[in-house]
Amino acid sequence: MPADTLLATLLRSLQTSSAQQDTPRLLSTASSLLSTLRNPLNVTLLTAHILSAPAIWDRPDGLQTCLRVLGVFHSASISTLPKNQVDAPVAQLQLSNQIEKEAWVRAVVKGADDNSSRWKHLLVIGGVLLGFEFQGRNGLPYNLRLTLEGALVKATNLALAGVKGDVGMEGYCIALVLNHTFELLSDGERDMIDYNRLLPVLMGSAFFSHEGFQSGYFLGILDADVIQAADSKFNWSPKSSTFYQVKQMSSRPLIASMGPLSRLIAHSAEHCKDSTILHTLVDDLQGFARTLTVQWRQNKLSEVDLAEEGMYLHQESLDTTLPELWQVLKTAMFATVVVLRAIVGRVLGDRELAADESAPILAIQILHTLRNLYFISSRLGYGAFSQYTFVSLTAIDILTKFPSQAEDYLQDIRPCELGRLPNHPLDRCLDLYFLNTAEHFALILPPHVNENLLVVAASPYLVAGGNNSLLEIFEAAHSVMLAVLGAPQNASLTSKHLPSYVEALFNAFPQNLSPRQFRFAFKTLIRITAPPSPLSATQLMLPSTLLEVLYNRAMNAPVLPLPPPNAMPSSNSPSMSSEIQLSEQAVLTLALLDSLPYLPVEELEEWLPLASDLITLRTDQSEAQSCRERFWEVISSGEMDVSRAGFCVAWWSTRGGRDMVMHGRSPESTEPLLSGGLSQDGRS
Numbered sequence: 001m002p003a004d005t006l007l008a009t010l011l012r013s014l015q016t017s018s019a020q021q022d023t024p025r026l027l028s029t030a031s032s033l034l035s036t037l038r039n040p041l042n043v044t045l046l047t048a049h050i051l052s053a054p055a056i057w058d059r060p061d062g063l064q065t066c067l068r069v070l071g072v073f074h075s076a077s078i079s080t081l082p083k084n085q086v087d088a089p090v091a092q093l094q095l096s097n098q099i100e101k102e103a104w105v106r107a108v109v110k111g112a113d114d115n116s117s118r119w120k121h122l123l124v125i126g127g128v129l130l131g132f133e134f135q136g137r138n139g140l141p142y143n144l145r146l147t148l149e150g151a152l153v154k155a156t157n158l159a160l161a162g163v164k165g166d167v168g169m170e171g172y173c174i175a176l177v178l179n180h181t182f183e184l185l186s187d188g189e190r191d192m193i194d195y196n197r198l199l200p201v202l203m204g205s206a207f208f209s210h211e212g213f214q215s216g217y218f219l220g221i222l223d224a225d226v227i228q229a230a231d232s233k234f235n236w237s238p239k240s241s242t243f244y245q246v247k248q249m250s251s252r253p254l255i256a257s258m259g260p261l262s263r264l265i266a267h268s269a270e271h272c273k274d275s276t277i278l279h280t281l282v283d284d285l286q287g288f289a290r291t292l293t294v295q296w297r298q299n300k301l302s303e304v305d306l307a308e309e310g311m312y313l314h315q316e317s318l319d320t321t322l323p324e325l326w327q328v329l330k331t332a333m334f335a336t337v338v339v340l341r342a343i344v345g346r347v348l349g350d351r352e353l354a355a356d357e358s359a360p361i362l363a364i365q366i367l368h369t370l371r372n373l374y375f376i377s378s379r380l381g382y383g384a385f386s387q388y389t390f391v392s393l394t395a396i397d398i399l400t401k402f403p404s405q406a407e408d409y410l411q412d413i414r415p416c417e418l419g420r421l422p423n424h425p426l427d428r429c430l431d432l433y434f435l436n437t438a439e440h441f442a443l444i445l446p447p448h449v450n451e452n453l454l455v456v457a458a459s460p461y462l463v464a465g466g467n468n469s470l471l472e473i474f475e476a477a478h479s480v481m482l483a484v485l486g487a488p489q490n491a492s493l494t495s496k497h498l499p500s501y502v503e504a505l506f507n508a509f510p511q512n513l514s515p516r517q518f519r520f521a522f523k524t525l526i527r528i529t530a531p532p533s534p535l536s537a538t539q540l541m542l543p544s545t546l547l548e549v550l551y552n553r554a555m556n557a558p559v560l561p562l563p564p565p566n567a568m569p570s571s572n573s574p575s576m577s578s579e580i581q582l583s584e585q586a587v588l589t590l591a592l593l594d595s596l597p598y599l600p601v602e603e604l605e606e607w608l609p610l611a612s613d614l615i616t617l618r619t620d621q622s623e624a625q626s627c628r629e630r631f632w633e634v635i636s637s638g639e640m641d642v643s644r645a646g647f648c649v650a651w652w653s654t655r656g657g658r659d660m661v662m663h664g665r666s667p668e669s670t671e672p673l674l675s676g677g678l679s680q681d682g683r684s
Contacts, residue, residue, distance in 0.1 A: 011049055040099055040104065047111025047124060048113055063253045063254065070123045077132050153185070153189045157192075163201055171205050172209060174205075178202075219298075221245070224242065238320045243324070246321075250324065258335050262339060265342075269346065286372075289373050303424065359402075361405075363399040367396070367399070403444045410437075410449075411453070415427070418456055431461075454483075475517040509587075519591045519594050547592060551614070554614055608651050608657060
């Protein structure tokens with residue numbers, strides 16, 4: 001069929017409203033025609049009809065329709081390029097074009113006229129720009145590219161001015177096109193975008209629209225399809241309607257490209273000039289995260305602990321449906337954190353946002369948001385996402401400058417069952433977040449708050465036992481206690497709680513405490529009880545007493561290798577792989593060695609020989625060698641100050657320390673003799 005005849009037929013079809021399933025066929029024909037028409041006026045005419053055709057826009061399929069129209073101009077633009085400028089598979093699909101390239105571009109853009117909405121013009125300009133310039137094709141002359149970039153930015157600002165009230169299709173289209181073309185814009189053109197208007201549109205499209213995360217309410221609909229199967233396990237079937245909805249949501253254009261979209265939102269937040277909009281953004285993110293947590297709690301799936309999923313969930317759910325759901329939730333979490341990263345950057349660099357009236361409020365809102373996302377991020381591990389770590393620690397650091405607001409925040413997020421171990425996995429997850437966060441505030445809180453809030457919150461996890469799946473939260477509770485006991489203002493509090501904590505520490509290891517955490521805890525106890533700590537002024541013998549308890553425990557400890565602890569997402573310490581192979585006796589020995597740098601010189605004289613006794617007590621040569629290496633590392637690597645290190649080196653070299661560590665004490669050194677007396681071996 002001749003091109004002119006095909007054009008007339010297509011134009012008639014476009015003016016007739018048809019079933020939505022005909023749209024892909026019409027758009028495919030339109031893309032081919034745009035590449036083959038010889039008259040620029042016909043190209044302009046066809047472009048104008050595509051942007052206003054009832055067959056396309058009367059019953060649009062959401063952003064899929066916009067994406068298809070964008071694809072029309074993208075494909076048509078590629079077809080005008082020389083074959084050596086595109087990938088081979090694309091080059092094979094190219095059609096001949098009798099119109100000069102620049103004239104064709106101008107004819108297409110001219111079709112974005114006043115008969116169609118401004119936001120639809122973005123589909124034309126964006127599609128052409130992508131077709132010629134994406135992936136470094138450099139298909140346009142420099143001046144023409146600058147013209148297209150300027151036209152895209154101008155059309156964006158005009159379209160943003162037309163967005164009123166709730167974000168609709170026009171806002172979704174702006175987000176879609178900018179998400180695909182933003183990296184092609186020069187810095188000068190990016191600066192011309194009205195970010196004050198763009199930021200709310202992007203946020204509404206990504207987090208609160210049916211094209212995005214639906215405000216988090218999609219989680220609430222899942223519970224109806226989570227049923228108990230014949231084997232008494234819960235199953236969320238891949239054939240259920242809710243799983244189909246989750247699949248559909250994850251494949252929508254905005255969520256499928258949420259990575260670059262979240263970076264675009266972050267860039268908009270960094271360049272937004274209205275601080276009120278930024279406060280609204282943080283409010284919206286906090287509300288979104290809170291909705292996710294509330295909806296998750298109402299779901300049967302939230303009642304199953306991560307370590308127990310294999311026991312209570314059907315294999316079909318573990319293999320198919322849950323991975324899809326968690327991928328969507330992780331995408332939401334990553335996007336939220338990327339945007340919060342930009343807000344934190346603004347707080348650090350913006351005088352208005354860093355003011356005392358604003359900074360603590362924003363920090364608290366950010367921490368609330370991270371808390372509500374913790375049921376997602378805890379599956380990845382605390383340090384698995386660097387931007388999450390930066391946002392969390394920076395917000396905590398900001399809030400520590402405001403002790404009163406920090407105390408109010410901790411009171412807001414304190415465990416729902418303070419002093420008791422909660423039964424619901426989500427409550428335990430939130431307890432873990434509280435403990436991980438609260439330890440950073442122990443230095444600025446008054447003693448009565450540390451005792452009545454932090455110590456009480458940690459206590460249930462110090463005495464609990466028998467559940468290795470809670471190892472991470474057990475260790476978090478010990479970290480909180482160490483932070484409280486080590487705070488200088490808590491000297492009297494330390495005297496009160498130290499005996500019970502020491503007992504809890506030795507009772508917890510090794511069943512409910514990893515070797516790494518036990519060594520760290522004991523070393524910290526020695527540090528906060530040894531001079532020059534305030535506690536040492538009244539309890540001078542406390543370090544020696546603690547070491548005596550450790551020494552006696554080590555002398556009678558089992559020598560079999562400890563079983564590896566349950567793998568936890570955040571247990572990514574490089575030393576874990578070696579520590580879990582050691583015996584309990586070896587770990588206790590290493591804990592004593594770790595404590596040596598904090599002992600006064602006069603006490604080192606007593607404990608260096610005893611430490612060497614524990615090292616040579618080892619029957620396993622690999623463990624003994626590990627202990628010797630750690631001993632030498634302690635006295636020679638800079639962990640000790642000059643006076644302690646000098647004494648240890650003298651003991652090692654001139655007082656028989658080397659022989660004690662390498663071979664043990666000689667029999668002569670253990671037999672009491674008068675000066676000049678002979679041993680039994682010497683008299684024989």
